[in-house]
Amino acid sequence: MQVRDKSFSSVIRALWDRAGTLPWLSGPGIVLLVLAICLPFALVEVPPLIDVPGHMGAAAIEAAGPNSPLEKYFSWKWVFTLNIGGGVLMKVLGAQFGILAAGWWSTVLATGLFAGGGLATIRMLNPKGGHGAAWALMFVFSFPLLTGFLNYILATGLSLSAFAAAVWLEKQPRNRAILLIVAQPVAMLCHAIGGMLLALLVAANAFGREIDRLPAGWWKPANARQLAKELDWKAIALRLWILCWPLLATVITIVLWKYLSPEPVRSLNRWRWDQKAWYLVLTLRDQSLLLDGATTFLCFVLIAFGWAFGARWKWQLGMPGLLVFLLFIAIPSDINGSAFVDVRLLPVAAMLALGLQDWSQAGDKRARIVATAGMLLLAVRLVVTGASFADYADDYRKQLAALHHVEPGSRVLAFVEHSCLEESWRNTRRDHLASLSSLYRQAWVNDNWAVPGLHMVIPRFRPGRNFAADPSEFVWSPRCAGRRMRTVDYALSKAPIERVDYVWLIDTGLPSNPDPRLQLVWQEGRSLLFQVRRLSIPNWKPQDF
Structure with a gap:
């Protein structure tokens, strides 16, 4: 029996190697994980995310007809601004299914796109070493989603998905360029910061790849001076240009926004350094201080000390998460009346850092332990999230009973x-x-x-x-x-x-x-x-x- 088991496991491992990807990063694996992430929403009618009822109320105002009392109280003016993704999606869905269903489906689609885009990125860049994928998925139900930043989640999901597709299309530069030129303005119209991530990830991947091509020890001063003389800078510049020239679409979108969007009333930008520090701890705040604190601690340990357990650092894999984290540090906390701009980036940085750690050379046992522990902890968190959704749904029904009067x-x-x-x-x-x-x-x-x-x-x-x-x-x-x-x-x-x-x-x-x-x-x-x-x-x- 042991021989058969060993033979069977050998066959499975051979199939994985032949497929070139881990099973949870295969097509069916990604679909199953995304469905599992979205399953808690099946328990609710109104998604229990802080801002979602506000989005639904705004959609009701936009959809109000000439005979609606809302016409007396509000007007709606579509403007060219980089913050309209959820509103457009709700309008499209609401015209067919009604605002209540549109709010539910918009939230589920944004959540699924966020999770699926993250998994697709891990699959394209780290197909054999993405044993931290489940750890990365824990940051789907993090501060931005639980707060209901629908526009941002939708834009970030689009950016991650388009980035993964761009990596897949690298051998088809024309199709890749068309994809990026179309996807960048669409993602940025959903949300400026979430959409800007697409250009950041493409650039990080391209520059990280060039750094990985350098010989070992390039960073030492003596080697760096010699290397600077020997490198073919024209070839490097050409490779970077081929990969990055479509990113001009982001620049053009920002310029058009500056010229076509109305001037915001609140133009004060503020850096809240205490907020940045606090959200290193609070980004996974949900139902249980013990569970959320332990999860945050373990995730940060894995990010900081994964190398000690066998995870390999590669610039192409590490640069995306690193640059997103540096952007979190650098940008203001409040921009033009929009708050919590910076801390929305932290879960994306953590997701990329965990998912793109390369465990392929750590040994099967260690890699399996990392993957199994992540899957078990993710399952526990999803059960807690599902139970909390049921509780929130009951509470929402009780609170909304007031409207009957x-x-x-x-x-x-x-x-x-x-x-x-x-x-x-x-x-x-x-x-x-x-x-x-x-x-x-x-x-x-x-x-x-x-x-x-x-x-x-x-x-x-x-x-x-x-x-x-x-x-x-x-x-x-x-x-x-x-x-x-x-x-x-x-x-x-x-x-x-x-x-x-x-x-x-x-x-x-x-x-x-x-x-x-x-x-x-x-x-x-x-x-x-x-x-x-x-x-x-x-x-x-x-x-x-």
Whole structure:
């Protein structure tokens, strides 16, 4: 029996070697892994990612017809900006299947593209040494996706997929150039930073390959001087030009954006160095401090000390992850009103670093241990994610029951308690749940993103200063240390209650001094819906501010 087993394993290993790739990086293997990553979404109707309800609310505003009450409250203006991928995808899908299904499918497609693009990149660059692929996949459900940065995830998935295809087409330079020239503006229109990754990865791969061609010890000063005289710089420049000239499409896209996009209102760029440091720890924050902390620690150990266990460093494989990490360090944290720009890059850098470690020469036993441990840990995390999705779906149903008591076309002033790390490692993900008022009840709500030059939603009804759009819905728990925003009591004391129909408090608890104009019509735990009594709304015009 042992002889048969040994013979069978030898046959399997021979088939793997003949195929030139590891089984989980084969076509069927990639499909199965992507399906496993997307499986938690089968448990929900509204994806429980923080920003996704906001995207769905915005899509409802865009799709509103002339007879919709939303036409009185909002207008929508498509602009040429590098942040419209999710909106376009939801419009295309929503026209056929409705906004609710469009929001679900857009999220699943973006997630699948992110995971599939990462696996395809590992397959093309590291087909026999990608034993860290499962470790890389743990960074799919990381900060950018769990926050619901749909445009960024979609653009990054497109960039990874197009990069893998470009590597595959290197022997067909014409087709490769056409692919890159088309893919770069498409990815950048989805999201500037996610789309820019395509040019970065192509350039990193090309320059890394040239460095690998240099003789051993080239970096030593004595060798470097001699090598500089002997190298055929024209041949190197020609090879780099052939691989990189299509990247001019990224430059052209940026120039067109600068000239055609409206000037953003917020042009302040800020580097938040404390944020960069914190997200080295927080990028895998999900449900369990113990599980997420242990996963982060093990992943960083594998990245930093994989060489000690037999992983080989090659510049062609290491440069993509290294340059993405350096970009994370270098770029501002806030750009033109968009926050968390830098920390979105960290999971991509980790994914590339783990997946492109070459374990092919580490020995079968060590490589199998790395692969098996990664698969088991990924399976545990997916089970936890699936269970959390079921919990979030139940919570969303309970919270959204408030909308059964809201008249269609009403004005809903919402306040949601923003969860802080001091209170709970697990995020409630209710931050933009109020946006679904526009989807389910065609109602006005103060939860929409409306930064001119960045977003397409334009509020026409503004009940009061600082109460027309995001982040006017956020309040903080008094238990949050060093809170930067107001409590629910302070927000209600300043709110234009007389100009709205309902006040929806999500997970805030009962105010200390309830306004006598507010009549409680629904309650679920710490969430409450009040109808405004004796409302006297003055005449207003769409241009009122």
